[in-house]
Amino acid sequence: EAEVAQSPRYKITEKSQAVAFWCDPISGHATLYWYRQILGQGPELLVQFQDESVVDDSQLPKDRFSAERLKGVDSTLKIQPAELGDSAMYLCASSLEFGQDYNEQFFGPGTRLTVL
């Protein structure tokens, strides 16, 4: 069964360091999402891609966060510099496409980030 892959699963870093997360969506899924989830809260959308284009990054802290999906397949989310408040689970999800005809989102296992 096809799955969304993410790496690393866990990351511990010191504040002011740079971190990067990788996501490989299910093959054929045009839409890719990056979410941040703080313990006890719902996932918060950071950025949404349709193929290689950014559809929504309104909640992405652009002074320190960046995301790319250069070939419209896998994606990288970067934080530089990391801050204590960035400690959270970072989830990647993919779907066939995004629009009025809803397509189920499939989530990867996430990357648990701890900033010391």
Add this chain to the structure above:
Amino acid sequence: GQSLEQPSEVTAVEGAIVQINCTYQTSGFYGLSWYQQHDGGAPTFLSYNALDGLEETGRFSSFLSRSDSYGYLLLQELQMKDSASYFCAVSDGQNFVFGPGTRLSVLP
């Protein structure tokens, strides 16, 4: 903007029926979906309602009233494995927003 409200916690016993409510305020609306997340796991899709009414999938059902900006998830014949967090989420065609989640505890 968009905002969603859910009860923070619900407790029920095995075999019982539980309803988790979700109210939303959005500038646009395509549909309401529900996700389940076990501790330490990733969210998994449960259901989606674009039109008013009840959708049934096994022990789980989901309801939507667009005029009331309200929906609920109904879980029947509760099992211990149903203990998890449940999130409603709204799509307006451009944005996708999750609610704060409801933590369901199923007691023996």
